[in-house]
Amino acid sequence: MTIDFTAMYASHDAFRRDLERLAEAVADGRAGSAPVRAGWENFKRQLHIHHTVEDSDLWPRVRERVAGHPRSLALLDDMEAEHARIDPLLAAVDTALADRATELPDLVRALAATLADHLKHEEDSALPLIQDVLTAADWAAFTGRIRETQGLRGAALFVPWIVDGTSPADRARFLDSMPPPVRVLNRVFWQGSYRRRGLWARS
Template sequence: MSIDFTAMYASHDAFRRDLERLAQAVAEGRAHTPGVRAGWANFTRQLHIHHTAEDAELWPRVRERLTGRPRDLALLDDMEAEHARIDPLLASVDTALTDRAPELPDLVRALTATLDDHLGHEEDSALPLMQDVLTAADWGAFTGRMRETQGLRGASVFVPWIVDGAGPADRERFFGSLPAPVRVLNRLFWEGSYRRKGLWAGVQDAF
């Protein structure tokens, strides 16, 4: 059974989009506004949930199926090492935002490059490997961990955050991967609530 990676790709796109918004805010001298700080706080939360679930539920399951495949095991080592390189960059950007440090632009560029390299590496190499060795049950355990961590309140932010600023085709593709009740909740309640939070307000109009 083929694994549907739609939500994974959509999450990656959302991470990239948020860092573009942060870089724009920094360049325009608006990195310390409430909307930008709220957007940054949500970005770091979403990335933490994403990477924690990968480290706890995804990479160990892949590793179990790679006996006698040293090259593929090395790829998993790379994935975990890349996560470890991202964490201190997140902390440095967070501190620089709080302190209004002059090195903030350089730190944002370093974080953007490091995260983009990791996401690209994962998409090009790790996702095909997962498609090859994981079962639907394995993937369900990973996505279940994500849902459990988010909870209903977290989902009410996660779903509209994914499609914030996305084009019609990307929105349709993502929503097509979700259960019908989630789509209804998002349309009736979640998107409106998300807009009112004002994440990245002043950087780019949401939706």
Template sequence: MAVAQQAPINFAVMYATHDAFRRDLQRLAAAVADGRAGTPHVRDGWENFTFQLHLHHTVEDSDLWPRVARAVAGRPADQKLLREMEAEHAQLGPVLAAVDDGMTRGAADLPARVAELAQVLGDHMTHEENEALPLIQDVLTPKDWDAFRGAMARKQGPKGAAVYFPWITDGQNATERKAFLDTMPAPVKILNRLFWESSYRKRGMWGS
């Protein structure tokens, strides 16, 4: 008897989150180039960026990578990839701190610090997309992925969700927006459309 094939994991939320980080890095670089790094709206955008990045990587480290590690026990090459993910997360700490310090002090080399952050984080996200996500697709189930997403949602909480969802959809085109929101329950989409997006826009992060 044929065995039913498991449905693939939908990584739309992961890709959308990575794209939001890339978008914010572009906005940060533009603000620094324009001499706006010390303005309240840019600081607000930066603080949200660092909050979202810390939360994202914290839950990956606490919930996602341990699941993958258990699934690849006895597979040295895959275990090496997980160590690389962990090391890349740790590498970001000093780079983020350098940018934060540069923004606070108005450091002359702030553009170089931002460029280094964009390089380090960009390389990590590309590495994750090209190697870690295919591994996850191979060794985890959609149920495992849903459990990871549930851990992320619990970490965000209702207050965090009210910022996270409009932060993700900020600047998305219609196709990207649909791919992201189609993974969400109907009440989340309604709340985002009726309340969260307008509150987010009023903050004017990055001076937008």
């Protein structure tokens, strides 16, 4: 059975989008504004959950299936090493934002480039491997762990964050991949609450 990677690709696109918004805010001199800081804090939280659950639940599961295949194991090593390279860049941007440091634009560009390279590597190489060696049940266990980590309160932010600013087609594709109760909750409660947060808004 084919694994549905819709939510994974949508999450990756949301990470890229938020770093574009951060770069624009830095260029416009808005990096210290409350909406930008709130957007940055949410970005960090979403990326932390995403990478932490990959490291704890996804890559070990794949490793079990590719034992004895050096190239596949090396790819998983790369995934974990790339996560480790992103963490200090996040910390450096965090510090530069707080200090309003002159190197902030360069750090944001470095973080965006490093994360973009990782996401493309994952999409081009790791996801096809996952499709080959994991079952739909394996993938459901991984995504279930993400939902458990997010909790209901986290889901209320995650779902509208994913579709913030996306095209109608991409929005529909992502929401159609969600269970019907999630779509109802998002339409009735979550998206309005998310809009009121004003993440990344120009103040």
